[in-house]
Amino acid sequence: MVPQTIAEVGGMGHSIKRKEDPRLIRGKGTYVDDIQLPGMVYMDIVRSPFAHAKIKSINSENALKVPGVLAVITGETLAQYNLHWMPTLMSDTQMVLPTEKVMYQAQEVAAVIASDRYAAADGVEAVEVEYDPLPVVVDPFKALQPDAPVLRTDKEGKKDNHIFHWEAGDNEGTNRAIDEADVVVKQDIYLPRIHVASIETCGCIADFDRVMGKLTVYMTTQAPHAVRTVFALVAGHVGLSEEKIRIISPDIGGGFGGKVPVYPGYVIAVAASVVLGKPIKWIEDRIENLQADSFARDYHITAELAAKKDGTMTGLRIKTLADHGYTDAAANPSKFPAGMFSICTGSYDFKHAFAEVDGVYTNKPPGGIAYRCSFRVTEAVHAIERMTDVLAHELKMDAADLRLKNFIPADKFPYKSALGWEYDSGNYHGALEKAMQKIGYAGLRKEQAEKRKAGELMGIGISSFTEIVGAGPSKHFDILGLKMFDSCEIRIHPTGKAIARFGTKSQGQGHETTYAQIIAEELGIPAAHIEIEEGDTDTAPYGLGTYASRSTPTAGAAGAMAARKIREKAKKIAAHLLEVAEGDLEWEPGKFSVKGAPQKAKTIQEIVFAAYTNHPPGMEPGLEAVSYYDPPNLTFPFGSYICVVDLDRGTGEVKIRRFVAVDDCGNIINPMIVDGQIHGGLTMGMAPALLEEISYDENGNVQGGSFMDYLLPTAVETPQWETDKTVTPSPHHPFGAKGVGESATVGAPPAIANAIVDALAHLEVRHIDIPITPEKVWKILKEKGVAL
Amino acid sequence: MAEHKIRVTVNGTAHEAEVESRLLLVHLIRDVLRFTGTHIGCDTTHCGACTVLLDGEPIKSCTVLAVQADGRQLMTVEGLEKDGQLHPIQEGFWEKHGLQCGYCTPGMMMTAYALLQQNGNPSEDEIRQAISGNLCRCTGYMNIVKSIRYAAEKLP
Numbered sequence: 001m002v003p004q005t006i007a008e009v010g011g012m013g014h015s016i017k018r019k020e021d022p023r024l025i026r027g028k029g030t031y032v033d034d035i036q037l038p039g040m041v042y043m044d045i046v047r048s049p050f051a052h053a054k055i056k057s058i059n060s061e062n063a064l065k066v067p068g069v070l071a072v073i074t075g076e077t078l079a080q081y082n083l084h085w086m087p088t089l090m091s092d093t094q095m096v097l098p099t100e101k102v103m104y105q106a107q108e109v110a111a112v113i114a115s116d117r118y119a120a121a122d123g124v125e126a127v128e129v130e131y132d133p134l135p136v137v138v139d140p141f142k143a144l145q146p147d148a149p150v151l152r153t154d155k156e157g158k159k160d161n162h163i164f165h166w167e168a169g170d171n172e173g174t175n176r177a178i179d180e181a182d183v184v185v186k187q188d189i190y191l192p193r194i195h196v197a198s199i200e201t202c203g204c205i206a207d208f209d210r211v212m213g214k215l216t217v218y219m220t221t222q223a224p225h226a227v228r229t230v231f232a233l234v235a236g237h238v239g240l241s242e243e244k245i246r247i248i249s250p251d252i253g254g255g256f257g258g259k260v261p262v263y264p265g266y267v268i269a270v271a272a273s274v275v276l277g278k279p280i281k282w283i284e285d286r287i288e289n290l291q292a293d294s295f296a297r298d299y300h301i302t303a304e305l306a307a308k309k310d311g312t313m314t315g316l317r318i319k320t321l322a323d324h325g326y327t328d329a330a331a332n333p334s335k336f337p338a339g340m341f342s343i344c345t346g347s348y349d350f351k352h353a354f355a356e357v358d359g360v361y362t363n364k365p366p367g368g369i370a371y372r373c374s375f376r377v378t379e380a381v382h383a384i385e386r387m388t389d390v391l392a393h394e395l396k397m398d399a400a401d402l403r404l405k406n407f408i409p410a411d412k413f414p415y416k417s418a419l420g421w422e423y424d425s426g427n428y429h430g431a432l433e434k435a436m437q438k439i440g441y442a443g444l445r446k447e448q449a450e451k452r453k454a455g456e457l458m459g460i461g462i463s464s465f466t467e468i469v470g471a472g473p474s475k476h477f478d479i480l481g482l483k484m485f486d487s488c489e490i491r492i493h494p495t496g497k498a499i500a501r502f503g504t505k506s507q508g509q510g511h512e513t514t515y516a517q518i519i520a521e522e523l524g525i526p527a528a529h530i531e532i533e534e535g536d537t538d539t540a541p542y543g544l545g546t547y548a549s550r551s552t553p554t555a556g557a558a559g560a561m562a563a564r565k566i567r568e569k570a571k572k573i574a575a576h577l578l579e580v581a582e583g584d585l586e587w588e589p590g591k592f593s594v595k596g597a598p599q600k601a602k603t604i605q606e607i608v609f610a611a612y613t614n615h616p617p618g619m620e621p622g623l624e625a626v627s628y629y630d631p632p633n634l635t636f637p638f639g640s641y642i643c644v645v646d647l648d649r650g651t652g653e654v655k656i657r658r659f660v661a662v663d664d665c666g667n668i669i670n671p672m673i674v675d676g677q678i679h680g681g682l683t684m685g686m687a688p689a690l691l692e693e694i695s696y697d698e699n700g701n702v703q704g705g706s707f708m709d710y711l712l713p714t715a716v717e718t719p720q721w722e723t724d725k726t727v728t729p730s731p732h733h734p735f736g737a738k739g740v741g742e743s744a745t746v747g748a749p750p751a752i753a754n755a756i757v758d759a760l761a762h763l764e765v766r767h768i769d770i771p772i773t774p775e776k777v778w779k780i781l782k783e784k785g786v787a788l
Numbered sequence: 789m790a791e792h793k794i795r796v797t798v799n800g801t802a803h804e805a806e807v808e809s810r811l812l813l814v815h816l817i818r819d820v821l822r823f824t825g826t827h828i829g830c831d832t833t834h835c836g837a838c839t840v841l842l843d844g845e846p847i848k849s850c851t852v853l854a855v856q857a858d859g860r861q862l863m864t865v866e867g868l869e870k871d872g873q874l875h876p877i878q879e880g881f882w883e884k885h886g887l888q889c890g891y892c893t894p895g896m897m898m899t900a901y902a903l904l905q906q907n908g909n910p911s912e913d914e915i916r917q918a919i920s921g922n923l924c925r926c927t928g929y930m931n932i933v934k935s936i937r938y939a940a941e942k943l944p
Contacts, residue, residue: 017882021881024887025887026866029890118808199837199924200891251890252889253890254926256925286830676927677888682928683929707835714919714920715917715919721930
């Protein structure tokens with residue numbers, strides 16, 4: 001897209017440098033742990049060593065003798081105020097602190113408040129807890145067996161560990177399609193538990209002002225407004241009223257979905273601040289972050305894909321068991337317990353599909369949040385993209401040919417999918433063909449054939465994903481009843497500068513830059529002179545926050561709509577100043593001029609000044625606008641990725657030789673930032689494909705609960721990403737954008753997995769579960785007799 | 789707990805503090821001396837968000853005791869800018885979009901500073917090896933490598 005504004009204005013399409021960077025490169029950002037308030041004290045948390053145990057007693061006596069320790073808070077303390085349980089976003093219940101039993105290892109058991117961090121940690125060591133271990137349920141399949149212990153004894157009448165059943169699509173039609181198919185492939189696919197592990201952990205400072213009755217909470221949250229309402233709903237009965245709650249989300253050191261939930265630590269800190277009348281700081285350490293905060297994935301999938309002999313896909317059936325831990329604390333829209341998993345028909349034109357998911361309780365931490373992806377989209381995309389390769393293998397067809405044959409054609413958009421979504425726009429052939437050309441696909445296949453003859457293992461993997469982001473239209477999407485619109489308020493100052501506030505909250509995405517560019521595009525005011533603020537619920541308009549790639553589709557759209565309201569009023573003022581009718585004016589970025597007499601014009605700066613100094617009679621002075629944008633549909637970014645790997649027959653190590661990513665996120669606001677989002681997303685896609693997993697032994701002991709074992713990619717494993725794009729605007733979005741922050745995390749894992757399986761395909765390897773570690777590969781090489 | 793009077797020079801300015809034996813250097817820097825540009829990401833020496841220079845050597849200040857810095861020179865991210873001029877490493881990160889959330893950035897830049905002191909013209913591989921103890925979750929490292937190359941070319 002050619003930019004419509006000049007570089008000095010910096011509207012859409014300009015790679016302007018980021019406005020947030022001057023403070024961040026100087027170490028002058030303000031993250032939550034950087035804030036020190038007068039009189040502030042610290043909180044640390046006692047955590048359970050057992051995955052399932054009765055609490056016989058908690059003895060705080062010795063802890064209270066530790067110098068500096070001020071208080072020990074237990075479930076009994078909170079129970080006095082009926083705050084020991086809280087609702088989850090999925091309308092389940094979660095313990096803040098337990099009064100009877102613990103349900104997972106590392107669960108919060110008590111909190112110690114002390115004068116400094118070290119004293120609080122000493123206090124934690126001195127709290128004596130007696131446990132009586134109970135039988136542990138780790139395996140979600142065993143959890144559903146009739147003899148499994150019922151975990152949620154707090155729920156009256158609950159007789160099993162089943163949470164929910166969800167389904168979408170046409171069961172009968174799909175069964176028929178599978179029965180009548182020439183070929184059906186079936187595969188179990190497991191997407192293990194992983195953790196977003198943003199480099200900043202979670203934390204807060206809860207500051208209750210007893211005089212004013214006002215609670216201010218500085219916290220690592222991606223959704224400050226929703227948190228304020230949740231606090232008001234949960235603690236309304238103890239007198240916390242919503243106008244007296246202020247949530248401030250300062251600079252956030254990465255979120256990726258992990259900073260959407262309200263964790264018990266936040267609530268305990270708030271309760272402690274109310275009880276003690278002091279500001280309480282709680283900052284979790286990395287081990288707590290990995291072991292207790294919400295996880296992502298943990299989907300046990302069985303997929304069946306039916307096709308004709310020529311490769312035409314005819315039906316898809318997916319059955320999934322979702323391990324939610326001890327409570328359903330997923331962060332999904334209320335009506336979607338399995339998120340957007342029904343995007344699992346992917347980029348292909350299926351007539352029949354059926355998907356079902358059952359949620360199960362186990363003795364593990366709760367969650368089911370995203371890992372830099374829209375709700376459960378990565379799981380869906382991994383399933384369909386892996387199955388497409390399994391089918392190609394079965395039919396001995398090229399994986400690219402099979403995709404090209406089954407793609408939804410560009411002329412069928414808007415496209416109604418078999419599972420009920422209306423895809424807004426797409427050009428799937430264009431993206432894959434571009435990726436194939438860029439990487440030299442035909443040449444790579446020749447090279448692979450030669451390498452195989454020489455005994456070398458090289459693989460080529462494709463992933464042609466379709467995302468579903470930007471939740472969402474309020475008729476379907478809400479969180480605890482709050483509709484998932486988002487918002488922007490713009491105030492234009494007399495000298496032609498502006499401040500705009502949004503209901504979202506950047507965690508590194510660069511909103512201060514891109515939102516300014518959206519308004520610059522609409523009004524012609526330079527982005528450099530537009531201040532963007534987010535994250536303070538006392539000043540910003542209400543919105544549902546930043547996750548699921550929704551900021552550009554919702555709040556970004558609100559920014560454009562608010563700016564257009566301002567432009568409408570500016571037009572009236574311009575007509576008054578130029579003494580013509582509004583209909584005689586035409587707009588170009590930054591000025592209104594008279595049709596046919598372009599020398600008769602008023603710049604936006606002149607018009608703005610007039611709004612405060614010379615406004616038309618009968619019109620309100622000033623120039624500001626608010627927009628609450630309720631999107632008419634979701635957006636559907638897509639792309640095609642091709643990955644080339646070489647496997648080391650001696651060590652099982654996987655080397656990504658090349659990775660080409662062609663993304664289509666519609667119209668682009670800032671190409672530099674979009675590229676950066678894709679680089680980061682690809683790296684967070686590679687991570688679970690090759691490295692990351694949090695698992696549990698049979699006693700529910702967490703494995704991989706620190707950076708010793710939970711391996712984030714370093715600069716050494718991470719390859720040079722090769723990015724490119726096609727541009728297919730969203731027809732329903734005000735400026736044709738779709739969202740991009742998560743596409744690559746969603747698209748990359750199957751491209752890498754498909755490449756590794758492809759390297760071993762001639763040895764009749766059909767599937768490997770991620771993460772595909774050197775150990776897993778080496779075992780296969782050994783089994784197939786090709787290990788060196 | 790024993791208290792110690794220590795003296796450390798941070799970015800050229802001398803500071804004195806009374807510290808417990810067990811106080812971590814990162815807490816001295818952040819909570820006592822209030823240079824909050826140095827961050828904490830893991831407590832186990834893996835992530836590198838707390839990287840500072842101790843007598844010119846990059847160290848992870850979450851696993852060094854404050855008392856170990858007694859009488860020594862520290863340099864933190866706040867020391868990069870001189871006389872209102874950004875250091876070329878800072879310029880590079882801004883120009884090449886080498887940061888997103890900014891949390892790993894100070895540690896990453898201090899590691900880069902130490903690298904460029906030793907090797908004024910590092911290759912891409914040398915840069916990747918040098919920053920392999922600094923984790924970034926946002927950028928995918930590519931633009932960080934470019935940012936450091938930018939600085940290498942700009943530095944005399």
